[in-house]
Amino acid sequence: MLIIELIKLTINGKEVGAPTGSTVLQAAELAGIEIPRLCYDKDLSPLGACRLCVVEVKGNRLLPASCVTPIFAGMEVQTESEAVVEARQTILELLVANHPLDCMTCDKMGDCKLADYAYKYGVKDSSFAGATHQYAIDDSNPFIIRNLNKCILCGACVRACEELIGKDNLSYLNRGFHRKATTAGDVDYIESDCVFCGQCVAVCPTGALTEKTMAGQARRWDIKRVQTTCPFCGTGCNFDLAVNDGKVIGSLSNPNSPVNGRNLCVKGRFGWDFMYSDKRLTSPLIKKDGKFVEAGWDEAYDLIAKRFNEIKAKYGPDSFASLSSARCTNEESFLTQKFTRAHMGTNNCDHCAGACHAPSVAGLTNSFGSGAMTNVISEISSEAELLFLIGINPTESYPVVGYKMRQAHRNGCNLVVCDPRRTELAAEADIWLQQKHGTDIPLLNGLMHIIIKEGLEDKEFIATRTENYEAMKALAAEYTPGRVSEITGVAVEDLYKVARLYATTYKAMAFYSLGITEHICGTRNVMSVANLAMLTGHLGRPGVGVCPIRGQNNVQGACDMGALPNVYSGYQSVTDKAAKEKHQKAWGAPMPDKVGLKIPEMFEAAYEGTVKSMYILGENPVLTNPNANHIKEALEKLEFLVVQELFLTETAQYADVVLPGASFAEKDGTFTNTERRPQRVHKAVEPLPGKADWEVICEMVTRMGYPMSYNHPGEIWAEMASLSPSMAGISYERMEKESVHWPCTSADHPGTPILHIGKFTRGLGGFQPNEHIPPGELPDKDYPILLCTGRVMQHYNVTTQYSAGIAEVWPREMTEVHPQEAAKLGLVTGSKMRVTSRRGSVVTTAWVTDKVQPGVIWMSHHHSETPTNELTSPFVCDIAGTGEYKVCAVKIESA
Amino acid sequence: MAEEMRIVLRNYGKIDPLKIEDYIAAGGYKALEKAKGMGQQALIDEVKKSNLRGRGGAGFNTGMKWSFSYGIKTDQKYVVCNADEGEPGTYKDRIIMENDPQSVLEGMAICGYAIGANKGYIYCRGEYPCMVEMLNKAIDQAKAKGCLGDFDIEVRMGGGAYACGEESALIESIEGNRGEPRFKPPFPPVIGLWGKPTIVNNVETFANIPAIVDKGADWYKAIGNAKYPGTKVMTLTGDITNKTFVEVPTNTSIRQVLNDFGGGVAGGKKFKAVQIGGTSGGFIPEAFLDTQLNFDDMSAIGATLGSGAFFVMDESRDIVDVVARIAKFFAHESCGKCTPCREGTMRMEEIMERVNDRHGDAADLDRMGRLGRVMTKACLCGLGQAAPSPVLTTMQHFKDEYLSKFN
Amino acid sequence: MADYKDIINQYKDLPGGIIEAYHAVQREYSYIPEEAVEAAAAAFKRSKAEAYGVATFYSYLKVGKRGKNVIRICESAPCHVAGADAVIAALEKELGMKMGESTADGKFALELTECVGQCQATPVITINSKPYENVTADKVAAILTEYK
Numbered sequence A: 001m002l003i004i005e006l007i008k009l010t011i012n013g014k015e016v017g018a019p020t021g022s023t024v025l026q027a028a029e030l031a032g033i034e035i036p037r038l039c040y041d042k043d044l045s046p047l048g049a050c051r052l053c054v055v056e057v058k059g060n061r062l063l064p065a066s067c068v069t070p071i072f073a074g075m076e077v078q079t080e081s082e083a084v085v086e087a088r089q090t091i092l093e094l095l096v097a098n099h100p101l102d103c104m105t106c107d108k109m110g111d112c113k114l115a116d117y118a119y120k121y122g123v124k125d126s127s128f129a130g131a132t133h134q135y136a137i138d139d140s141n142p143f144i145i146r147n148l149n150k151c152i153l154c155g156a157c158v159r160a161c162e163e164l165i166g167k168d169n170l171s172y173l174n175r176g177f178h179r180k181a182t183t184a185g186d187v188d189y190i191e192s193d194c195v196f197c198g199q200c201v202a203v204c205p206t207g208a209l210t211e212k213t214m215a216g217q218a219r220r221w222d223i224k225r226v227q228t229t230c231p232f233c234g235t236g237c238n239f240d241l242a243v244n245d246g247k248v249i250g251s252l253s254n255p256n257s258p259v260n261g262r263n264l265c266v267k268g269r270f271g272w273d274f275m276y277s278d279k280r281l282t283s284p285l286i287k288k289d290g291k292f293v294e295a296g297w298d299e300a301y302d303l304i305a306k307r308f309n310e311i312k313a314k315y316g317p318d319s320f321a322s323l324s325s326a327r328c329t330n331e332e333s334f335l336t337q338k339f340t341r342a343h344m345g346t347n348n349c350d351h352c353a354g355a356c357h358a359p360s361v362a363g364l365t366n367s368f369g370s371g372a373m374t375n376v377i378s379e380i381s382s383e384a385e386l387l388f389l390i391g392i393n394p395t396e397s398y399p400v401v402g403y404k405m406r407q408a409h410r411n412g413c414n415l416v417v418c419d420p421r422r423t424e425l426a427a428e429a430d431i432w433l434q435q436k437h438g439t440d441i442p443l444l445n446g447l448m449h450i451i452i453k454e455g456l457e458d459k460e461f462i463a464t465r466t467e468n469y470e471a472m473k474a475l476a477a478e479y480t481p482g483r484v485s486e487i488t489g490v491a492v493e494d495l496y497k498v499a500r501l502y503a504t505t506y507k508a509m510a511f512y513s514l515g516i517t518e519h520i521c522g523t524r525n526v527m528s529v530a531n532l533a534m535l536t537g538h539l540g541r542p543g544v545g546v547c548p549i550r551g552q553n554n555v556q557g558a559c560d561m562g563a564l565p566n567v568y569s570g571y572q573s574v575t576d577k578a579a580k581e582k583h584q585k586a587w588g589a590p591m592p593d594k595v596g597l598k599i600p601e602m603f604e605a606a607y608e609g610t611v612k613s614m615y616i617l618g619e620n621p622v623l624t625n626p627n628a629n630h631i632k633e634a635l636e637k638l639e640f641l642v643v644q645e646l647f648l649t650e651t652a653q654y655a656d657v658v659l660p661g662a663s664f665a666e667k668d669g670t671f672t673n674t675e676r677r678p679q680r681v682h683k684a685v686e687p688l689p690g691k692a693d694w695e696v697i698c699e700m701v702t703r704m705g706y707p708m709s710y711n712h713p714g715e716i717w718a719e720m721a722s723l724s725p726s727m728a729g730i731s732y733e734r735m736e737k738e739s740v741h742w743p744c745t746s747a748d749h750p751g752t753p754i755l756h757i758g759k760f761t762r763g764l765g766g767f768q769p770n771e772h773i774p775p776g777e778l779p780d781k782d783y784p785i786l787l788c789t790g791r792v793m794q795h796y797n798v799t800t801q802y803s804a805g806i807a808e809v810w811p812r813e814m815t816e817v818h819p820q821e822a823a824k825l826g827l828v829t830g831s832k833m834r835v836t837s838r839r840g841s842v843v844t845t846a847w848v849t850d851k852v853q854p855g856v857i858w859m860s861h862h863h864s865e866t867p868t869n870e871l872t873s874p875f876v877c878d879i880a881g882t883g884e885y886k887v888c889a890v891k892i893e894s895a
Numbered sequence B: 001m002a003e004e005m006r007i008v009l010r011n012y013g014k015i016d017p018l019k020i021e022d023y024i025a026a027g028g029y030k031a032l033e034k035a036k037g038m039g040q041q042a043l044i045d046e047v048k049k050s051n052l053r054g055r056g057g058a059g060f061n062t063g064m065k066w067s068f069s070y071g072i073k074t075d076q077k078y079v080v081c082n083a084d085e086g087e088p089g090t091y092k093d094r095i096i097m098e099n100d101p102q103s104v105l106e107g108m109a110i111c112g113y114a115i116g117a118n119k120g121y122i123y124c125r126g127e128y129p130c131m132v133e134m135l136n137k138a139i140d141q142a143k144a145k146g147c148l149g150d151f152d153i154e155v156r157m158g159g160g161a162y163a164c165g166e167e168s169a170l171i172e173s174i175e176g177n178r179g180e181p182r183f184k185p186p187f188p189p190v191i192g193l194w195g196k197p198t199i200v201n202n203v204e205t206f207a208n209i210p211a212i213v214d215k216g217a218d219w220y221k222a223i224g225n226a227k228y229p230g231t232k233v234m235t236l237t238g239d240i241t242n243k244t245f246v247e248v249p250t251n252t253s254i255r256q257v258l259n260d261f262g263g264g265v266a267g268g269k270k271f272k273a274v275q276i277g278g279t280s281g282g283f284i285p286e287a288f289l290d291t292q293l294n295f296d297d298m299s300a301i302g303a304t305l306g307s308g309a310f311f312v313m314d315e316s317r318d319i320v321d322v323v324a325r326i327a328k329f330f331a332h333e334s335c336g337k338c339t340p341c342r343e344g345t346m347r348m349e350e351i352m353e354r355v356n357d358r359h360g361d362a363a364d365l366d367r368m369g370r371l372g373r374v375m376t377k378a379c380l381c382g383l384g385q386a387a388p389s390p391v392l393t394t395m396q397h398f399k400d401e402y403l404s405k406f407n
Numbered sequence C: 001m002a003d004y005k006d007i008i009n010q011y012k013d014l015p016g017g018i019i020e021a022y023h024a025v026q027r028e029y030s031y032i033p034e035e036a037v038e039a040a041a042a043a044f045k046r047s048k049a050e051a052y053g054v055a056t057f058y059s060y061l062k063v064g065k066r067g068k069n070v071i072r073i074c075e076s077a078p079c080h081v082a083g084a085d086a087v088i089a090a091l092e093k094e095l096g097m098k099m100g101e102s103t104a105d106g107k108f109a110l111e112l113t114e115c116v117g118q119c120q121a122t123p124v125i126t127i128n129s130k131p132y133e134n135v136t137a138d139k140v141a142a143i144l145t146e147y148k
């Protein structure tokens, strides 16, 4: 046990003890004495500049700032002596003299430290009245109002931008009285490099930085805070929804958030307003003569029940297929697969994990026995000595994870990024390997080749923890640095550098995402990352592991809940007899034997005419699946389609009945983040359509003849947990108190942050050697440009385009084109351009940048006006069926 | 008649400052050699024993400061020469460097050897571009002659910021940052330039070092006032007959400097006040003129020795007007990092101007008294802590002049 | 005129050399063009905000155009009591502008400064850092002709 030595000192005459290295402020806090402070913030580096925290120390002629003054044994401190109080009053008076006293209408009133301390020290006005700042108010952007006349120069925003986010968008300008915390050249936020993560707003102690959405909406003391989990990516950030008068008015940092602390990205902080888009559906729609007509719930339920049952009776259970959603709650996914199996009698249930991380599940299950992230996010900053990133762009796709990585790197952790595109972290990395698109396997094999050649492999780990090493070694031997360099375009010396660094760093954590999975060889790519980690023994400890970061907020959960064609909740195989019997008994219905269809197979089957009816919950395959035109044709052929959605999406257009969905703020439930951590979603306001999705599913299915009734989503979770050993120990009650990582098998089990300690889930870790498989379609004479796709930071796959604020700052698809290509076509940033593949053609806007290589363009898939996935490849991962979104051939012209 | 004693200006007028041969011929660089023969610990002990105290203003025992850095094991340490000389009315560092640059380089090299640093910086104020050129030439000559051994010296230029004379702000400035002071502890000898142990000493301090090493601590500590031995270079400005500089032992009195070297108040006028140590020094009335020019005696009368500026005001001077001008200086030079100084210097200037313009009232004096008291104790660095001193000392010694502005 | 990028690049490997680079740019331009601040940020791998922060901290550095010959008049106490006010008035009159401004022909910029360390001969002005000692109102015109 670590013994912490306590130093004894007296504060206000009271003897107290505090650990060595504590500051006076911390020691006082431990003793329950609160010292006023403005610039001190426990999440930021100390500044010692506001001087409000000064104290009197015996023997010191000055009044030192307690926030930066270390304690010593025998120190005698007075925190409220006459001199101290005079200093505080004077400092507050000085601040007040240069601060607009419009507290009555200030949005920060009630949560303003300056006001609190002025009150405490009786500072009513200032005897130092004189010149005041007359800065123009910056409300140039849809999110943040910046009134620097109220700035007290505590520097929290500058430090937050630099230390928490690493964006470095803020610093100080000028000096003395004219010193100003602002952007480069003092431009408005909108013209700066601001990414609108809003951390500056979260740390500002006064009304200088406030949320625009909250302006004039409520006094701070009237705001109800409802803790919830972000609906925008797999990181699983928590925040509090600010609610007033039954309306969400903002999203506020909750310092107790286990994953993110106070950090959020623009989506979590400001993107929630999609829920108030006037495009939200509020009542069921039934298509009559090709047109949607509003209908009552009963009418919709009756029609759905009648048609689903009829079609099942006519064509058999397997003519039905359902899609749950990686965006809905665990409980809703659980109900979807339950009714698909128990009432419709088929395992044809899937969700869009197939479109992104199915290769992770397949690949990691093959290698390790579990498809999940092996380690947890917090280890990035607390443990790792090297972050090895391949095919992942965290600062855009999972910003809070990206910020943590940047923070770790700045604090001395090494960073290696393998990416064909110059992502932000690639540009900042110690080593950036710019491999050609679709050459990850040879790159990884090449690294293994060097590691083995140099004897840097972890022999003991290989011998005791793995199998099939000889085959791996034989294959790696073929991938000589020279050959690998030729295939990947990476310099031989860089291969050596990275191989040595990864192998010799004790705590090296590997991260990947869709740049690895969305390839024809996606599952093999995943297994190759796993091979590298096993070769070097980088598993089963803190600070190592293979970490896929999940794209969507609940893609992990939707998988966990069994919204997959081959497993029940908790990854219990549908072909396992015991599991089947357990479910039959629990659900009072026979369970289907056959593994169901995956998404691409479903649409293929629909196209072929074997699947006749579908229920789609919160997914938009027309926009998000590759080769979208093919999907549309398949949907057209269905006899009956029900879509449950927030908006009339591209997919909903094809429905016979559309059921209005509830947003994350309108329902209770849970989301499970990428690190296997289920967290509560709390209902903040009433659902716009009157019912939450889980209620709608229950009513709909009951009407179909299979009674489903729960009083609260907690009962659904409890049923799931009772059926799923790996989550049996997690309950709503427990989640309110702590958040744990599954596996968690009993109420007293602490959860499992790190998988595969001592033993892999499958026993021995299995090396799975893989040969290079080039992308299915590469540029050629007719389609000479390579198209790669992905996400931008401002947007989430869907919903964010309905956020008024986000739509304002990132209104359209911006296609990255290398200056060389741009010059050939006379394109400049902002030019319209046409992109055409063998499958479709879209018009988009050019963004000329050398982030992409010559001969490559890069597009996101967020905008319905530019449906990128009409272009993408028809090739899929041969094992997991995931589309090859990352590479196809196109041609471009100016439009 | 008091006498000058030239230690730091020992070569003044005797050598061509840009001929290192002259310096060597005058015995230069022998001290460095001798120092290296002594061993680091003995050298530091000798400097400590001489009781040489920093000539940059704070008066800290130089050998003691060096010992803090010496005791730390690390791959890199630095020696920094503070040639920012920002105190208005001060130009003694310029005189030293202009006339004998090698003595400063030698002092730095000795320090480098003592603490185990092989890199030195001279932070020279931006107002002295010619000085920068001269120093670079001197360094080139010393390097060419191999005088510095493996000790490297680089000159960096300030940009017109008084706060950068404060050692941690100076360090920030060398690092290429805004010249804003750091909070202390940690002190630069422990964590300084680029996070490494760093000794910052004044030009005059370094110029003393070769002489001390050469002639020994006992010789040095017998000179001047024992609590603050040696000499001090003073620059005489304002209403004084001889606007010049002098180097005097530290037991010389203010009056002696004024009369014996300065030739008394200019134009035969009567003396009113002298401000010593630069703009942040207190104003000294006639009654204290027999105080000796050393750190402790000056502190005892609520004044400072500071940089050695010696600014005389005759009977005709409007003290309130001068102090108002000084208040403006501090508002202009505050870095703005900490609240009491950033806002306080501005308000002090406003109030002083108001009073000077005859728009003030007695409440303004209370206000300035309280503000001054708070700034003196609660500001982050010496700039803000010293800024109220002219206001507070004149309100004490020349209160009538303030009162006369109220009617 | 040398390109500011080339000037900055000469310093880019000097640790903390951004201030030296700014000085060098000013020796050529007499001020720091805004684009040079951004170029310095890139060369020294600093954020743009910091590069601005540094450039605007130091009173001798000026971001954005000013007159070619920079006249500074010391206003610190020793020069103040020696009659700096009269010199300021003379300069303003001679150049037809106020403190802090530049002449329309871009030849002169007039600025206040604090002590320049030449207090043996107050009042002092500097032109492009070259000191002129014991300046009085009637000497101003003659001094300026050198630069016209």
Ligand SMILES: Cc1cc2nc3c(=O)[nH]c(=O)nc-3n(C[C@H](O)[C@H](O)[C@H](O)COP(=O)(O)O)c2cc1C
Pocket: B053, B054, B055, B056, B057, B058, B059, B060, B062, B082, B083, B084, B085, B086, B087, B162, B163, B164, B165, B166, B167, B168, B200, B201, B202, B203, B205, B206, B381, B382, B383
């Ligand atoms: C505002 C301020 C300005 C200062 N200016 C100078 C200066 O111009 N030259 C100097 O040597 N010390 C200056 N100092 C003192 C330095 O911080 C530091 O104490 C000194 O360089 C140490 O050297 P010494 O021990 O040789 O005196 C200043 C201090 C403050 C607070």
Ligand code: SF4
Pocket: B163, B180, B181, B333, B334, B335, B336, B337, B338, B339, B341, B342, B379, B380, B381, B382, B383, B384, B385
């Ligand atoms: S006292 Fe003045 S100069 Fe020193 S840190 Fe505070 S604001 Fe800056």
Ligand code: FES
Pocket: A036, A037, A038, A039, A040, A047, A048, A049, A050, A051, A052, A053, A054, A065, A066, A067, A068
């Ligand atoms: S809280 Fe300590 S100085 Fe601001």
